[in-house]
Structure formats: structure tokens, C-alpha cells
Amino acid sequence: MKKKVSVPIKTFWYSDKIVWPKTVTIVTTVNEEGIPNAAPLSGVMHYDNLDKQPRVMLMMRKFAHTIQNICKTGEFVVNFPPYEYTDDILEACRFYPKGVNELDFMRMTPIPSQKVAPPTLAESRQVLECKLDKFYDLDESQRHAIGNIVNILVDEDLVDMSRPELAKAVDPTITLGDAGRRFFHWTRVGDIMVDEVQAPPKEEDARYTVRMNLEWESEALETLEDVPMFVRSMIVEMAEQIVEGEGGTVVTNKRFKKMQDDYTPPSMMDRIDTSD
Ligand SMILES: Cc1cc2nc3c(=O)[nH]c(=O)nc-3n(C[C@H](O)[C@H](O)[C@H](O)COP(=O)(O)O)c2cc1C
Known part of the structure; x- marks a missing residue:
């Protein structure tokens, strides 16, 4: 057994000395003038599993345009960029001035959503259309937004796939963290192992x-x-x-x-x- 050593806890500790893979999403919003905005977000979590009020939580820098748009217009779309779009993820991540539509510089294609104003990205094989439920500030710089999922969309061909087929077809981009916010490390679904829980006791x-x-x-x-x-x-x-x-x-x-x-x-x- 190896000896464990304490490492310093710095800002962005989760992406510093430890590995914590997360799915990367691109959240699309519109501002009050209806101009779209796109930003990569890995701080997205399913928040309420039941079907009565299915919700997601976004964890964001309070001053990001995305969260400001959400708090003003009350709507957002969670897209799952496939692995071949890591360049788009980094394009959307750049600090463009307020009101600039990152989608103008990306390869992914904005198409109208069904129940909310922010666009859906056509290449995202699964999409969550959401309306703001509430938000709260964690501290001076971080804000959490909780959104009601009003529509879940998946590409038609995915509907009847088995879970391993689905995982490969959606091909989500998984972030492994960055080095100095310059070199971003990604991975994709590779080996899939299936284990069955112990048979229920008699x-x-x-x-x-x-x-x-x-x-x-x-x-x-x-x-x-x-x-x-x-x-x-x-x-x-x-x-x-x-x-x-x-x-x-x-x-x-x-x-x-x-x-x-x-x-x-x-x-x-x-x-x-x-x-x-
Ligand atoms: C892979 C990846 C994951 C990210 N996850 C988050 C996140 O969870 N929360 C956050 O505030 N910013 C996150 N960012 C940074 C934002 O995307 C970045 O600050 C962006 O410029 C925000 O754009 P906006 O001002 O248009 O909203 C992430 C960036 C990358 C590349």
C-alpha cells in the first residue's frame, strides 16, 4: 500500500492535483436583446431525479454571461458536444465581450429549440431544454442556478439503443482538467464494462x-x-x-x-x- 501525502488545496483544486472526469456540456442562452451565447460547462449536475420536477443544477462564475442571461431571461439549453467538437468547446470558452455570439465562431449548428428561446446545437445528440427555477450565490464569485427541465430531446436513432450503444453514439466529451488553463485534457467513452448487482435474496x-x-x-x-x-x-x-x-x-x-x-x-x- 502506498503512503498518502497531503497536497496544497488551491483554487481549482479539483483540476489540479486530482483527477475528476466530468462530462462537458455547452450551455446556450440568449440575452435580453435575444442575442445567443454559448459557454462550456462541466459543473452541471442532475439535481432532482424524480419526474415530478426534474431539475438540473449549474455551477458558474457569477459574472459569466451565461448565468447572467439565465437569471435575466430565465431559460437555457444544455447541449452535449460530441468528442469531435473539442475545438468548439475551447472556442466557446474564450472571454468574448458581452453580447458577442460565440456560435458565430463555432462549427456546431444552432437550430431553434422547441420550448425555450435559446438555440439547440444540432450536433448534440441529446439536449435538455430548461427554465430557471431559482438561483443562489455561494459567495462573492460563484452562483448556482437550478433549472426545471421542460423538454428532453434525443436524436431519433438513439431511442431504442442499448446503454453501451447509446454511450458510444452520444460520444460525450469528458474533461480530465487543464494545465494552467491553457492545455485542456479530454477523453471519450472507451471500454464499457457491465456488472450485474447480486441477485435479490430469496x-x-x-x-x-x-x-x-x-x-x-x-x-x-x-x-x-x-x-x-x-x-x-x-x-x-x-x-x-x-x-x-x-x-x-x-x-x-x-x-x-x-x-x-x-x-x-x-x-x-x-x-x-x-x-x-
Ligand atoms: C471544459 C470546460 C468546463 C468549464 N466548466 C465551467 C463551469 O462548470 N463553471 C464555470 O463557471 N465555468 C466553466 N468553464 C469556463 C467558462 O466556459 C468560461 O468562463 C466562459 O468564458 C464563460 O462564457 P460566458 O461568459 O459566455 O458565459 C469551463 C470551461 C471549459 C473549457
Whole structure:
């Protein structure tokens, strides 16, 4: 085992002494006059996984034109430039004066979006159209914006692909960080390994692994029967924590069903492959 040594924590620490690969997006916006703007962003994260209010979070320098446009006009589009467009990423990254449309200098093609004003980039094989939900300042220089996803678009030919085929077809650009903000390091999807989680334990064994600390109404136990075995102990733990947090001692069927609506809607459970 190697000895670990402490390294100095500097600004941009995540791209300095450590490797933290991230997908690069190009976020398009328009300013108040309707002039488009494009900027590369790797600080983009899915923020709310459920389908009730699907959201993304952008992490940006507060004075970037992109975040200023978003806060003024309330709309943005997240594009995923394929690996062959790393030159476009760097073009969009340049510090152009306010009101300059970076897209005029890029190879990627702006086309109208469906539900928002900022353009979509045609070569991006998947696109998120978003409307601002809220934003907050982390400090003097950094701002986070949370956007509601109002439309997810993918190229027609991607719809029925398997995950490995999809990953190769979208061919996202992955940043490995930069050296001195001059030399940017990229990579793309290469080897794809697929692992299967352990088969769900058999009913008889699993009964012992689901530990209950609170009393459960018999109807709630029946509802629990529909929860796939391999997530059941996690769901029980969550349910009991919520009930205890509310000062309760019994998990009622009514409360449990409401939790299912809130945290594990049918659309989430449908994703889970329980086939043999
Ligand atoms: C690969 C890559 C990732 C970037 N990610 C971010 C980011 O997450 N947040 C940010 O504020 N700037 C990021 N930048 C820098 C912005 O793109 C840059 O400041 C740009 O000039 C902003 O343009 P704008 O003023 O038109 O919005 C990134 C740049 C590159 C090349």
C-alpha cells in the first residue's frame, strides 16, 4: 500500500492535483436583446431525479454571461458536444465581450429549440431544454442556478439503443482538467464494462434482513410486499426514519402510501428490472 501525502488545496483544486472526469456540456442562452451565447460547462449536475420536477443544477462564475442571461431571461439549453467538437468547446470558452455570439465562431449548428428561446446545437445528440427555477450565490464569485427541465430531446436513432450503444453514439466529451488553463485534457467513452448487482435474496432469507423497529399496520405490511426484495430493507429504514421524525411510533398504510407517492413513484419502480 502506498503512503498518502497531503497536497496544497488551491483554487481549482479539483483540476489540479486530482483527477475528476466530468462530462462537458455547452450551455446556450440568449440575452435580453435575444442575442445567443454559448459557454462550456462541466459543473452541471442532475439535481432532482424524480419526474415530478426534474431539475438540473449549474455551477458558474457569477459574472459569466451565461448565468447572467439565465437569471435575466430565465431559460437555457444544455447541449452535449460530441468528442469531435473539442475545438468548439475551447472556442466557446474564450472571454468574448458581452453580447458577442460565440456560435458565430463555432462549427456546431444552432437550430431553434422547441420550448425555450435559446438555440439547440444540432450536433448534440441529446439536449435538455430548461427554465430557471431559482438561483443562489455561494459567495462573492460563484452562483448556482437550478433549472426545471421542460423538454428532453434525443436524436431519433438513439431511442431504442442499448446503454453501451447509446454511450458510444452520444460520444460525450469528458474533461480530465487543464494545465494552467491553457492545455485542456479530454477523453471519450472507451471500454464499457457491465456488472450485474447480486441477485435479490430469496424471500425466506430476506425476511431476516428486513429489520423493523416500529410497529407496522398489517395493511402497510401488505403494501410493503409489492416493494422489490432488494430495496425492501432500505425502504423500511427510510419509512421508519420519516415516521419517527414526525413523532410517530406506527407506520400506517396511509402514511406509507404517501411516502411511496413522494419518494418512489411508479415511474421509479418501473425502471427496476426484477426479471430472472
Ligand atoms: C471544459 C470546460 C468546463 C468549464 N466548466 C465551467 C463551469 O462548470 N463553471 C464555470 O463557471 N465555468 C466553466 N468553464 C469556463 C467558462 O466556459 C468560461 O468562463 C466562459 O468564458 C464563460 O462564457 P460566458 O461568459 O459566455 O458565459 C469551463 C470551461 C471549459 C473549457
